Amino acid sequence: MLDICLKKKQGNFTVDTAFAVYGSGVTALFGHSGAGKTSVISMIAGLDRPDTGHITVNDHCVFDREKGIDIPPEKRRFAYVFQEGRLFPHLSVRSNLTYGMKRIHPRDRYIEFDQAVELLSIGHLLKRYPANLSGGEKQRVAIGRALLSSPVMLLMDEPLASLDTARKTEVLPFIARLSAEFAVPILYVSHAVDEILYLASTVILLSQGKSIAAGSVEEVLSQSDLRYTGFCTDTCSTRPYS
Amino acid sequence: MEIFTLTSAEWAALRLSLWISGWAVIGSLVPGVLLAALLARKQFPGKSLVDGVVHLPLVLPPVVTGYMLLLLMGRRGMVGGPLYELTGFSFAFNWKGAALASAIMAFPLLVRAVRLSIESVDQGLEQAARTLGANPADVFFTITLPLIFPGILTGIILAFARSLSEFGATITFVSNIPGETRTLPLALYTLTQVPDGEAGAMRLCIISVIVAFMALVTSEVLARRMERRMKG
Numbered sequence: 332m333l334d335i336c337l338k339k340k341q342g343n344f345t346v347d348t349a350f351a352v353y354g355s356g357v358t359a360l361f362g363h364s365g366a367g368k369t370s371v372i373s374m375i376a377g378l379d380r381p382d383t384g385h386i387t388v389n390d391h392c393v394f395d396r397e398k399g400i401d402i403p404p405e406k407r408r409f410a411y412v413f414q415e416g417r418l419f420p421h422l423s424v425r426s427n428l429t430y431g432m433k434r435i436h437p438r439d440r441y442i443e444f445d446q447a448v449e450l451l452s453i454g455h456l457l458k459r460y461p462a463n464l465s466g467g468e469k470q471r472v473a474i475g476r477a478l479l480s481s482p483v484m485l486l487m488d489e490p491l492a493s494l495d496t497a498r499k500t501e502v503l504p505f506i507a508r509l510s511a512e513f514a515v516p517i518l519y520v521s522h523a524v525d526e527i528l529y530l531a532s533t534v535i536l537l538s539q540g541k542s543i544a545a546g547s548v549e550e551v552l553s554q555s556d557l558r559y560t561g562f563c564t565d566t567c568s569t570r571p572y573s
Numbered sequence: 574m575e576i577f578t579l580t581s582a583e584w585a586a587l588r589l590s591l592w593i594s595g596w597a598v599i600g601s602l603v604p605g606v607l608l609a610a611l612l613a614r615k616q617f618p619g620k621s622l623v624d625g626v627v628h629l630p631l632v633l634p635p636v637v638t639g640y641m642l643l644l645l646m647g648r649r650g651m652v653g654g655p656l657y658e659l660t661g662f663s664f665a666f667n668w669k670g671a672a673l674a675s676a677i678m679a680f681p682l683l684v685r686a687v688r689l690s691i692e693s694v695d696q697g698l699e700q701a702a703r704t705l706g707a708n709p710a711d712v713f714f715t716i717t718l719p720l721i722f723p724g725i726l727t728g729i730i731l732a733f734a735r736s737l738s739e740f741g742a743t744i745t746f747v748s749n750i751p752g753e754t755r756t757l758p759l760a761l762y763t764l765t766q767v768p769d770g771e772a773g774a775m776r777l778c779i780i781s782v783i784v785a786f787m788a789l790v791t792s793e794v795l796a797r798r799m800e801r802r803m804k805g
Contacts, residue, residue, distance in 0.1 A: 378700050404703040405711075411704040417697050421719045430715075431705030480705050 333358060333484075333516070334387040337374050346370045346381075346540040352533045354389055354484070357510050357517045359527040359548075362537035368520045369414075371537065372486050375518065376411045377404035388484050388516075408435075410477035412487040416469040418461035424472050425457040431480025440481045442513060450512070451475045451505050467498035471505060478509065485509070485517045491526060499526075506530060524552065579780075583773060585752055586760035587780060593668055593756055594736035597675035598729055601683055605732075606725060609687035610713075630742075631681045639745025642674055646746075670747035671754045675736035682735050683728040690724020691717070723799040730792035734785050757781055 333354040339346045346367045352358055360368050373379045375386055377393065380401065386394040388409070393402040410431060418427050432444065448454045451471045461469060470490050477485055487506070491499045507530055510517050521527055527534060527548065534551040536544040544551045579587070611617075612624060630638050646653040648665040657663045664670035694717055702712045740758040747754040749763060761777040764770030 376704050378703065403708070404700075405706045405708050407704075408706070409704065411701065413697065413701060415697070417695075417701040419698060419702070419716060430702065430707075434706035434711075476705065486704075 332387070332389060333518070334385070335371075335375065337371060337381045337384040337386070339370065339374065339379070339381045339384075341370065344370075344540060346374075348537065348540065348542040349384075350535050350542045350545045352535065352545055354516045355514065356532040357506075357519050357530045358533040358535065359531035360518060360520045360535050360537060361524075361527055361551075362522060364522055366522075366537045367540040368522075368537055369488055370540070372411075372488050372518065372520050376409050376486055377402065377407050378411075391483070405434075408480070408483045409486050410480045410482035410484075412470075412473050412477045412485065412490045414489045414492050416461075416473040416493075418464075418469055418473055418476070420461050422460075423457070424453065424459050424461070424464070427461065427472060428453075428457075428476050428479055431476060435481055441515075442478055442481060444479065447475045447479050450508060465498070466494050467501045470494065470498075470502050474502075474505065474509070478513075478515075482515060485515050486520075487517060488520045489522070491521075491523070503529060528552070577776065579776060580773065582751065583760065583777060586755055586757050586777065589668065589752070589755065590737055590757040593672045593675055594733050594739075596669075596672040597679060597736040598683075598733050600672065601676040601680050601732065602725075602729065605680060605683040605728065606687050609684045609728075610691055610717075612684070613688045613691035627684050628681045630678050635678060635739070635741025636745050638677060639674060639742035642670075642677070642742065642746040646670070646673065664747070666747050666750060666754065668747075668753055671739075671743050671756060674742040674746045675739040676732075678739050678742050679732035679735040683732040686728030686731055687721060687724050690721040690727075693724075694720050723796045726795050726799065727792055730788050730795075734788040737781070737784060737788070757784075 332351065334351045336349040337346055338348075344367065348367070348371060360371060362368050370379065374381050374394075381394065381396070383396045384394070385392065385396065392398075392400055393407045393409075394400055418424075419430065422430070428447070429444065432440065448457070451474060453468065453471050453475055456464060456468055456472065461472070464472065470493075474487075474490065490506070491502055494502065503526065506517070506519075509515065510530075519527070519530060531548055534544075534546065534548050535542050536551055608623075608627065612620065612627075642664075643650065645651050646656075646664045648654065648657050648663050653664060657665075664673050698720070699712050699716055702716045703709075707715060737756075738758060739756070740762070743754060743756065744759055744762075749755050749759045755763065757777055757780065761774055761781070764774040764777065
């Protein structure tokens with residue numbers, strides 16, 4: 332169960348969102364650029380502090396303003412895959428992958444190094460440095476690094492946005508396999524309908540900092556008012572990945 | 574080649590210079606990096622004052638810095654007096670004082686170089702490390718510090734070269750004592766004040782140029798090598 336209520340004023344923009352969704356599989360946080368998706372996900376990660384609200388994931392509260400709970404990001408165990416990868420440039424791919432893994436007690440690990448490397452087909456890259464990777468390889472390594480920290484939830488902020496279509500089709504199936512093979516819930520931020528149709532089971536629709544709809548993909552995306560808000564003009568016409 | 578043979582006094586000045594500059598850099602490294610991190614990342618009241626004080630030796634006449642050191646850290650100085658009485662340790666008229674004077678003169682260069690490199694670190698990488706389970710201290714040592722290493726290296730070499738060339742503050746604070754505080758520039762100055770010192774002065778002049786040049790080249794080469802490694 333993902334129970335989230337956030338309020339934060341950032342200049343002229345206010346994030347004021349509340350949603351509760353069944354917290355397994357891929358939950359998509361969907362909205363236009365500038366809808367506040369990244370603000371929401373970085374508050375969930377603990378990189379940004381909401382003015383008020385609470386964040387509860389599977390009955391585990393990581394933030395509650397009223398109760399004075401604010402667990403720092405390193406203790407939340409929400410691994411975060413950033414849009415631009417953010418691999419550590421001074422570390423080899425292998426050291427990048429083990430960075431989070433080494434910081435977690437072996438008892439809490441649910442994925443082995445070899446398992447993740449095989450799942451993401453990055454075995455041939457281990458000795459390289461991030462500067463020598465292609466965009467798609469970088470994102471696969473970033474996903475592996477996040478996964479190997481055995482997170483209780485995986486946050487993904489438009490992990491495919493910087494990739495061209497060919498690279499997207501390269502990475503997308505890996506993300507789908509993640510949620511299928513491990514029970515880790517994924518919160519997936521995107522403004523691309525085709526990615527969401529391919530991956531997500533639940534969608535939260537965000538507009539101007541507010542969550543205006545939440546539910547199953549079919550329910551939310553078939554709502555006719557979406558067309559009026561312009562969500563399904565270009566993106567729906569592009570062919571979904573198969 | 575008599576003219577290129579160093580006298581024992583000249584050797585002593587060279588050795589002393591390297592020794593004093595080495596200690597000046599070693600002593601200022603940790604405070605310099607911490608202060609640079611503070612200035613680059615934190616907002617606090619009095620920040621511009623701290624920044625100003627650090628940079629003061631860069632713009633003050635070195636003699637003024639030396640004189641202030643004498644007043645503060647001399648054996649009867651405001652800090653130096655109690656320090657001597659409590660611990661028996663003194664900076665007055667010995668090589669430690671020369672190292673202190675060099676360190677203070679070189680400090681702004683060290684802090685500037687490190688600060689610039691900290692400001693150029695992508696804080697997104699540090700955030701990524703936090704979400705992977707690293708606490709702020711862990712992030713500093715495993716992400717920030719390795720990333721700013723080229724900047725620290727540049728700072729070290731600049732500070733070392735500046736220490737080697739230190740003259741005004743040293744001669745004012747700890748005087749010109751052979752074998753104790755007479756560093757290369759002081760020895761050179763002394764030689765220019767005696768009738769037949771030209772040959773010696775020329776030798777020390779050449780050595781100064783060579784040492785300074787070597788420091789710059791080394792820093793350049795190391796920085797390039799580091800950069801290449803970072804970029805793969």
